[in-house]
Amino acid sequence: MKKKYAWLLALSLVLSMFLAACSGGGDKETADDSKDTADKPKVEQTLHFINGDTIPSMDPGMVTDEYGIQFTAAIMEGLYRLDESGKPTDGIATKHEVSEDGKTWTFTLREDAKWENGDPVTANDFVFAWRRAVDPNQGSEYGPYMMGGVIKNATAVNKGEVPVDQLGVKADGDFKLVVELENATPYFESLTTFPTFFPLNEKFVTEKGDTYATSADTLLSNGPFKFSNWTSTAQQWELVKNPTYWDAKTVKLEKMTYVVVKEAQTAVDLYEKGEVDRAGLSSDLVDQYSTHDDYTVEPDNSVFYIKFNQTRNKALANTNVRNALARAFDKQALVDEILNNGSIVANGLVPKDFVPTPDGKDFREASGDLMKYDLDEAKKYWEKALAELGTDSVEIEFLGGDNEVSKMMNQYLANQWTTNLPGLKVTLKEVPFEQRLELDTAMDYDMQFAGWGPDFLDPYTFMNLWLTGGGNNQMGYSNPEYDKLINETATTLALDPEKRFDNFLKAEKILFKDAAIAPVYQRAGALLVSPKVQGVFTNQFGATYEYKWASVGAEE
Incomplete structure (x- = not known):
């Protein structure tokens, strides 16, 4: 539901396993069409993948x-x-x-x-x-x-x-x-x-x-x-x-x-040699391979954002600081130039094309854009924040992943913040995936790049992350009205879809009025996938892939 911390991925969107059911790649017909199919060469039912x-x-x-x-x-x-x-x-x-x-x-x-x-x-x-x-x-x-x-x-x-x-x-x-x-x-x-x-x-x-x-x-x-x-x-x-x-x-x-591979070029090299059956593409490789017969783009319901820990750095306890940071980086440039893989800008928490409201409208459309890139507004919030803090400079540590694309994104965000918000110093801390999980659990960070993939098909899988004291909050955020609205969706309003979704819509607005998090993008993946890979299902929530019905080659 992808699934906690699926959600702090080591930006494995580049290298991890994006694939829906693919077609093609069947065995060639033998010269004698009347030959019994049992005499055809048996396809070895083995697939080779990369893990981030x-x-x-x-x-x-x-x-x-x-x-x-x-x-x-x-x-x-x-x-x-x-x-x-x-x-x-x-x-x-x-x-x-x-x-x-x-x-x-x-x-x-x-x-x-x-x-x-x-x-x-x-x-x-x-x-x-x-x-x-x-x-x-x-x-x-x-x-x-x-x-x-x-x-x-x-x-x-x-x-x-x-x-x-x-x-x-x-x-x-x-x-x-x-x-x-x-x-x-x-x-x-x-x-x-x-x-x-x-x-x-x-x-x-x-x-x-x-x-x-x-x-x-x-x-x-x-x-x-x-x-x-x-x-x-x-x-x-x-x-x-x-x-x-x-x-x-x-x-x-x-x-x-x-096999564990963290670099996109290495993954593609393995794919070209026929040693793996799919490879994620980084932005610089997309243009090179976008016309390749095996190129595909897979959309995803995972949403990535910046978490602001309000307990470790007093500056981040200031709402105006968070509002400034959340608006001070160009998301469209990030998805176009750094990701370049079909990912789209996120201006809210619940993803696009995930769940409809009771009246049939997509939740994201009904809720609208709640946190957009707006440099003028960011600077206004920043000036208020510095005045409230009584300082002309702020230092913040940013926790991110250590793979190739993670590092590019970390540097991009740090540059955007320090360029657009005068007096801000951002220090990067880039660590392996497992260490980031540990630091998040211990709340031992200031800001971090994180994400969430749904665990079940309901807005609650995203909205309950930020309940006061919740096991996935781990950034000190608390708003009693938000808690009340979300808790009602799981109790008194559980069997009243219209009122339940109204609560979700109200709560999401509160989350971004408080600038609890800064949404960045909704993930997609650009990949090379061998046509011999068949029957792999991409789930809307939970485990990303289902392999029970997968096979190699066409079934004749």
Whole structure:
């Protein structure tokens, strides 16, 4: 939902895995059209991909980043998974029933689902995993974020106010799961596709202890694929088909290989040599390859922005400082010249073409442009800010990624700010992806380049990020009116779409009146993709890609 911090990506938009279902690349016909298809050369079902960095975690209860979410979704399966149209389809659950008040969901589980070690996947595996995700002793960030206010008692459990066995989930036998919600939740079915809600084999997790999910040997798959080799520091790894998966007959791919590459030119060189099957393009490479037969542009629902930490640097606690910074850089030039990959300017938080309002209008259109590049306004805010601070100079550290495009963007933004706002000094701090996650969690930064990809198909996946004290806020922002409006969308207005969306629209305006964040762009990706790659679905939320139905070459 891409998914927390998918969202602080190491600008892997350049190198990570953008691809929708691609066509073409079938086997050539043999000279004898009457020859039996069984005699045709067998296509090796192996694909080779690039990853923008190492995988920080493979523990589904602990993952907070795009990579962890992507790979846990590949090797594991929850109650449902997303199909080609982005709708939940059968996973471990085959059906569910919902009570009239929308608060009790009863899932019927399939009896043929197994873990990689042969154990059956049962309702108790979900109970154990969900309790673990909100157990305060576990320290999960996504557990309380995804389940709080949704699963009954999740917040109270996480605060230590009630024991974990009071969480609103229980097993009714081995193959029936009963879930009680705090409030009716319109998007709950889509939530169950997300890694935080995946089951865990209690015996296996307990036996592995602190080593669980740190290597291929300490992971247990129940999904379409499994790791054949991987460690938490690996620069390359492989996923292979999981023969114990309940729907293994549908899975055509036998193997996917991955190698960590951070430079776009290196990725393209590997692609040209036929060593990888897709490569992200940096802006300087787009013009060179835009006429290439394998060139494609993939839109995305991820939105990138500047986070302002109001607790570490007193200047950023000043609303006028934030308003000035948010308006003082040319976004159109950034997407045109630095990205040059189809990304578009963002002047709000909820992305374009993500969800419609109840009257059918796109949310972004209904809300409008709330934070545009406006140098004149930026300078006015800056003059007010300096007067309020009683100074003629301000120093701010800017945290960003360390890959090729990240560095170009960091330097561009720093130059725009220092040029357009007299007296401002910006110091760059460029670090690897995993370190940025750690610094964000510790709130050890002034400003940082961050982003968010939706975890479910609802504005709440973006809007709840900035609730006071929220697990993803981590910048000290707080507005009681904002909190009230957003909390109502998940409680008293849950079953009233018109009033619920009205609250979302009002809250987004408050967010940018406060200049809590500075929106930059909505991501897209320019890539070279081999025509032999087929059946890879790009999800609107959650894991970026779905590989269950992927294959190599055309099916004859």
